Structures are given as C-alpha cells and as structure tokens.
Amino acid sequence: MNIPLSQPDITEAEIEAVTAVLRSPQLSLGPRLVEFEQAMAGFAGVRHGIGVNSGTSGLHLCVRALGIGEGDEVIVPSFTFIAAANAIRYERAMPVFADIDPLTLNLDPAQVEAAITPRTRAIMAVHNFGIPAPMDALLDIAARHRLVVIEDACEAIGAEYRGRRVGSFGHAAVFAFYPNKQITTGEGGMIVTRDAALAAKMRAWRNQGRYDSADWLQHEELGYNYRLPEINCALGLVQLRRLSEMLAARSSVAAMYNRVLAGVPELILPVLDVPESRQSWFVYVVRLADRFTAQHRDRLAAYLQEQGIGCARYFAPIHRQPSSRAWSAAHLPVTEAVAARTLALPFFNRLGEDQIARVADVLQAGLRTL
Known part of the structure; x- marks a missing residue:
C-alpha cells in the first residue's frame, strides 16, 4: 500500500x-x-x-x-x-x-x-x-x-x-x-x-x-x-x-493518529488542543523523543519511504539552509532541537483508518530499527 x-x-x-x-x-x-x-x-x-x-x-x-x-x-x-x-x-x-x-x-x-x-x-x-x-x-x-x-x-x-x-x-x-x-x-x-x-x-x-x-x-x-x-x-x-467539512475531516484524521500512536514511547505527538485557539490542521508532525538525533529521524524517514509511506522533515530551519549562510550563527536552541527530530506523516482529508493503521505499523517497525 x-x-x-x-x-x-x-x-x-x-x-x-x-x-x-x-x-x-x-x-x-x-x-x-x-x-x-x-x-x-x-x-x-x-x-x-x-x-x-x-x-x-x-x-x-x-x-x-x-x-x-x-x-x-x-x-x-x-x-x-x-x-x-x-x-x-x-x-x-x-x-x-x-x-x-x-x-x-x-x-x-x-x-x-x-x-x-x-x-x-x-x-x-x-x-x-x-x-x-x-x-x-x-x-x-x-x-x-x-x-x-x-x-x-x-x-x-x-x-x-x-x-x-x-x-x-x-x-x-x-x-x-x-x-x-x-x-x-x-x-x-x-x-x-x-x-x-x-x-x-x-x-x-x-x-x-x-x-x-x-x-x-x-x-x-x-x-x-x-x-x-x-x-x-x-x-x-x-x-x-467546503472548508468546514474539510477541516472537520482533518481534525478527525489527527485524532485517529493520536489514538493509534498513543503510548509509543519514542514519539512526541502533536497537541490536539491549544488553549484559547482553534487549530486548522495542515500537517500531522510527530517528534522523536529527546534521546534521538537528526540521523535517527532521517533513517526512520528512509525506512518509511522504502515501505511506500510518504513522509518529510518539517521544517528544516531556514538559518541552516545553504541559501541562508549569513544567518548560520543564529542562536536558536529550541528551533534546532525540535527541527532535528520532526517528521510529517501522511495527512489529508480522505486518509482512511486502514491507511492510518498501516502508517502506524510501519512507523513502529521503523522505530525498532533505530
């Protein structure tokens, strides 16, 4: 799949x-x-x-x-x-x-x-x-x-x-x-x-x-x-x-992800509720736990892609991009710590429960290889 x-x-x-x-x-x-x-x-x-x-x-x-x-x-x-x-x-x-x-x-x-x-x-x-x-x-x-x-x-x-x-x-x-x-x-x-x-x-x-x-x-x-x-x-x-129905669908997909990935110790899941705010779900991004590095994240991404699961790092910090060398010395410890371990998983309106289950299974299998 x-x-x-x-x-x-x-x-x-x-x-x-x-x-x-x-x-x-x-x-x-x-x-x-x-x-x-x-x-x-x-x-x-x-x-x-x-x-x-x-x-x-x-x-x-x-x-x-x-x-x-x-x-x-x-x-x-x-x-x-x-x-x-x-x-x-x-x-x-x-x-x-x-x-x-x-x-x-x-x-x-x-x-x-x-x-x-x-x-x-x-x-x-x-x-x-x-x-x-x-x-x-x-x-x-x-x-x-x-x-x-x-x-x-x-x-x-x-x-x-x-x-x-x-x-x-x-x-x-x-x-x-x-x-x-x-x-x-x-x-x-x-x-x-x-x-x-x-x-x-x-x-x-x-x-x-x-x-x-x-x-x-x-x-x-x-x-x-x-x-x-x-x-x-x-x-x-x-x-x-159609925006209202599509935002509801995306919120449902995010909630399903959080249910199937709850309790996976290697992952930090995105928040479902932010105080005084209503989130409009754009992507579903997980983070590897603090003990992991960018190399672990990249190996996991490669494993998912080999198994037919689309994924991407979100985001690579701008100040670390080749086109932004003038800003490479910026001191941004939270940005760098977070960005090294983030991974966006498949996320769209019509993503089904069976597909989410497949992503979760492959993700956890990949985590066992790290």
Whole structure:
C-alpha cells in the first residue's frame, strides 16, 4: 500500500466550476477573481482581498507595501517554510530569527522582544502547522515598539485565536492554496487587509503596476506578474464553501493518529488542543523523543519511504539552509532541537483508518530499527 504524504480533495463540483470558466471568454482578471477576493476577505473578517499566484508573492507584496526595505529588520521564525524569509530578502531587508515555543512551535514572544533593535520594522507572525501564533502578546510588543505586523497564515485558513480568525489581526495577512493546503487552487494565494490604500497598491503591483483606473498598458509603478487566474479562483470558491467539512475531516484524521500512536514511547505527538485557539490542521508532525538525533529521524524517514509511506522533515530551519549562510550563527536552541527530530506523516482529508493503521505499523517497525 503506497500512501502519499498529501493529496488534494477535489470533487465534481470543483471540476464543473473550472469547466465553466473554460467555456467563458475571460480567463484572467475576471468575475471569479473578484468573487473569490470578496469571499476570502469576508471569511477572514476584513474588507479587502487581493488574489495572487502564490503565498510567497503575497508575502512579498505585504513587505513592500508596508514600506520595509534595505537596512530594515523583520523578526520571523526560522522554524517555518523558507518563503517567509525570502519575501523579506526580496526587498533587501534582513530577517532576524527568533526562537519558538516548544509546544506550539510558533514564535515565543519573549524571544521576539529580545530580538528587537533600532532597525526593527516588523514582526512576521507565522501560524505554523495551522496553530495560531500568540497574537495578543505579539500585537502588544508591536504597539510598544511601533512595529507593523504581517500574518503568515498560509498554513492556517480557518484557525482561530480567542474567537477571531487568523488573518484579522495584522496590518495584512496572507493565505496560500498549494495542493497540500487545507483548500487548494492548484497554485495561489490571497492577501487580506483592512487598509484600502494598502490593498490598492498591492492590487496594482500584482498586475505589473497598473491601477484599475488606468488605461490598458499604462503602468504607474514597478509591478509584477502575480495574477491569480480565473480557473484557480473558481476552484478556490468551491473549496472555500467546503472548508468546514474539510477541516472537520482533518481534525478527525489527527485524532485517529493520536489514538493509534498513543503510548509509543519514542514519539512526541502533536497537541490536539491549544488553549484559547482553534487549530486548522495542515500537517500531522510527530517528534522523536529527546534521546534521538537528526540521523535517527532521517533513517526512520528512509525506512518509511522504502515501505511506500510518504513522509518529510518539517521544517528544516531556514538559518541552516545553504541559501541562508549569513544567518548560520543564529542562536536558536529550541528551533534546532525540535527541527532535528520532526517528521510529517501522511495527512489529508480522505486518509482512511486502514491507511492510518498501516502508517502506524510501519512507523513502529521503523522505530525498532533505530
């Protein structure tokens, strides 16, 4: 039995929606984009949505629109996907990596405060694995130091912190819809914000710097080709309508994993409940116990893959990546200890009990080889 790491959940409704766009005369910058932007903004509880071709593009536009540039510093976790730091570097600003909480794996507010310097301009709060970051504490720090806040909610659509959905806290936030996400548009992302002026800038920049009021081929500013096609938007609209059922399915899969793996002494399982938060399950990541090393984790991953079980290390710390050598000396003991022992197991909406049992059996067999 080959079990992939992830798998999108596509029904006939999505196929019909995409087919309808293909029968229309407009495949880009059309009515589906507007509808999807409005739906996502409303879902997040803000006024404006800007559809873009990826979460990475969305983060880049947020950094630029908020005036962050050369010489500025942005505090961000190293334990996350590299796009967060790359978006900062695109504008010649400097990511400053702060350590994480060992339970939630999100930014530790005390470490964020300690990382602030006179050059700090922003905090990029990443909601890792769909667990909300501690936004009250981070917003308090930002207010006291006059910093802007960008929410990287790319892994967290539908997550809630103290009764509010993520994406509604910062100056701007970004969701992403890659095929392994809770909902997918194939490729795509969505910026959401309350700020109309900010939204207008980013909407122009995603379309080569052309404002809606300008003539065709008249470009007021330097921009990018970050457009989100109509096909992707049609797919996203149907997926968004199904989000509640899909989040419930993912939560059920996580609970099944925790039941079958409970009591395995070699593993630290992910938390099912975070106080004052509602998690939006993105991945199911286990950790090897403290006595194990990265080499043990890598041997276990190889064993699982040989047995047809998809898995991956989540995350390799950004400051240890070859493209980030300038930050290799960063002191992040929790990040490094956690990242050395994490392993993502197969996780998707339609993962069945028999498949979970198979993963658990192979995982425990692999643990016996270490």
